Amino acid sequence: MLNYRTRKISHRFYDEIVKVMLLLWSLKNQSQTLNVVSKCYAN
Numbered sequence: 001m002l003n004y005r006t007r008k009i010s011h012r013f014y015d016e017i018v019k020v021m022l023l024l025w026s027l028k029n030q031s032q033t034l035n036v037v038s039k040c041y042a043n
Helices: 002-028 030-042
Strands: none
Touching: 002 030
């Protein structure tokens, strides 16, 4: 039970890191990436 909770929390944490990394990466490469990121956030 504890292991399951820990996995759930770490999965959410990983999700947030991915979002932040995508955001920072899109700021570096706005012209190419902005459309892709906006599509991801639209869904």
